[in-house]
Amino acid sequence: MGPVGGVFDGLLALVLLVLSIRLLFVSSLFHAVVLFIALGLLMGLTWVRLQAPDVALAEAAIGAALTGVLFIDLLYKLTHRNNIRSSVSERLIYEQTMPRRWLTACLSALVCIALLAPLLMVAAQSPTTGAGLTPAVSAAMAATGVTHEVTAVLLNFRSFDTLLELTVLFVAVLAALTLRVMDTSSLPTAIPKPPDPLMDGLWRLLLPLLVAVSGYLLWLGSFTSGGAFQSGIVMAATIILLSLTGQRTLELLPPLVWRALLVVGLLNFIVVGAAMLMLEGAFLQYPQGWAGGLILLLEVTASLTIATALVTLVLGLSVPAMFKRYPDPR
Amino acid sequence: MILNLFSIVFGLLGAVFFLAGTIGMLRFPDVFCRLHAQTKADNQGLGFIITALLLQADSVWVALKLILIWLVMLLASANISYLIGRYKLRQHSEPE
Known part of the structure; x- marks a missing residue:
């Protein structure tokens, strides 16, 4: 892979992280959708770097393109429903009352931690060296x-x-x-x-x-x-x-x-x-x-x-x- | 050897166009100027990068596929620019 590849991969990982954080905290739904599409494309690129072109194709096509179309269409319908102009409707959806927002945030955090813990355990147990299942697949x-x-x-x-x-x-x-x-x-x-x-x-x-x-x-x-x-x-x-x-x-x-x-x-x-x-x-x-x-x-x-x-x-x-x-x- | 050199030159030229296009996207004042910057990156930048890759292609089929990618990109880029431009133009002329 070489040092150039390493630097590129590091940048890619960093951008993915920054994009995800921006996506969660951006205040406009439209910006969130655009960031989500960008995230999907970069995820596709990440799969290419991991030498999984099959997943990359699927990720770029579904994760970025089709989900993006769905989101944009939905957003358009939400904001143009009954001729309500965009800002009003968008605020209605997005700005919940403060205690409710905190409750949602805490619940999401709990779910994330609950999911992250077993994932980390699996990651810690999986072998870091060796070919995994590749020899078994190749043999059959x-x-x-x-x-x-x-x-x-x-x-x-x-x-x-x-x-x-x-x-x-x-x-x-x-x-x-x-x-x-x-x-x-x-x-x-x-x-x-x-x-x-x-x-x-x-x-x-x-x-x-x-x-x-x-x-x-x-x-x-x-x-x-x-x-x-x-x-x-x-x-x-x-x-x-x-x-x-x-x-x-x-x-x-x-x-x-x-x-x-x-x-x-x-x-x-x-x-x-x-x-x-x-x-x-x-x-x-x-x-x-x-x-x-x-x-x-x-x-x-x-x-x-x-x-x-x-x-x-x-x-x-x-x-x-x-x-x-x-x-x-x- | 000489092919590799040409590839590097064309690749760098493409990168310069992409860089300029990106800076234009970020710095230009309105949608139409940004579209102009973006299409330069898409069309010329990708054209140069495809040229660089063409010189490294293993077979005629790979070369043809690369050219096809560029042609489709030109088509998509021109049409999307038209759609965005028209949307913006209509927004301007619409009495609010």
């Missing part, structure tokens, strides 16, 4: 059906974890749709709607490229950094970009297709897992020689579901057409 690579270690871990050795991750995403989407109590028709979206020649040109140029990148990332997953999550995120970003430039996206899908896309990844995992339980005697235990094909199948459907779930999380609140069959009770 031949049977996994893929040649990239990260994909082997995610979809073969620990595919159960990926199943649970998809479940978490699914539950998050369900929760977001359930909490949709706002009257969406009165809410403006952050980007102006009338078609714009420049935005039109932008999506026309970017759409084929982004679709290609998404497919490429999915294909890359079997032998190098990439895979279902990264591919799904790029696809989701593409659809969100389209819809931000005024194109109709999710509304075009029949509700049934949209729902099917939302569950197909998770369902496929469960079906494959159950089938393997019957054939091989263990949940998600792939038979010899079948691993590669099954992993590809799981990855394709997982990628579709991840893309649909993320798009729904971002656009769900602003696409009333999707919920035509469930009118607002009010």
Whole structure:
């Protein structure tokens, strides 16, 4: 790594720390969101420095980009709700009464310490030298059906974890749709709607490229950094970009297709897992020689579901057409 | 050897543009001036750094990918500047 790398890493760690502290104490929600996005990008860079490009891609795309879009959109809706100008609404949310603020701070501190203690214990116990699990993974690579270690871990050795991750995403989407109590028709979206020649040109140029990148990332997953999550995120970003430039996206899908896309990844995992339980005697235990094909199948459907779930999380609140069959009770 | 030298020169040129762009971002008085500074860093600075990396590329594919990254960045940077500029312009003309 050398001294230059060391200095760079030190600076990076310092900036991460300073950004986190600034983020907690900055007084405007908008500044906090901007700092959060910057923090996500620098976290991505940190993962690159730790030689984990898979995590870096996911962190930059979800942690910075998609969460950033969600936050900015939410902020816009909060501040423009019922035409209340930004400062008033923002203050309402942010300035709580003093004792309540202190109570919140103390509770957060307690939770943080409670979480930090076991983390430090684990860190103290983990070996600082040696290769960890790398030799074990490398030794078993031949049977996994893929040649990239990260994909082997995610979809073969620990595919159960990926199943649970998809479940978490699914539950998050369900929760977001359930909490949709706002009257969406009165809410403006952050980007102006009338078609714009420049935005039109932008999506026309970017759409084929982004679709290609998404497919490429999915294909890359079997032998190098990439895979279902990264591919799904790029696809989701593409659809969100389209819809931000005024194109109709999710509304075009029949509700049934949209729902099917939302569950197909998770369902496929469960079906494959159950089938393997019957054939091989263990949940998600792939038979010899079948691993590669099954992993590809799981990855394709997982990628579709991840893309649909993320798009729904971002656009769900602003696409009333999707919920035509469930009118607002009010 | 001569390639490495060119890489270093182009990389440093790129870094100078990024530094100037960042200083502009921090010091310029309004949004439009800051946009100007930022796009210089994005377009020229990244262009120089991509040139430096092109000279070190292992294969034609890597070189093409690097050029693609720069083109996409140009496209994104121009469009985002337009959006920010238009938003600011409309804010100014809006009677408050």
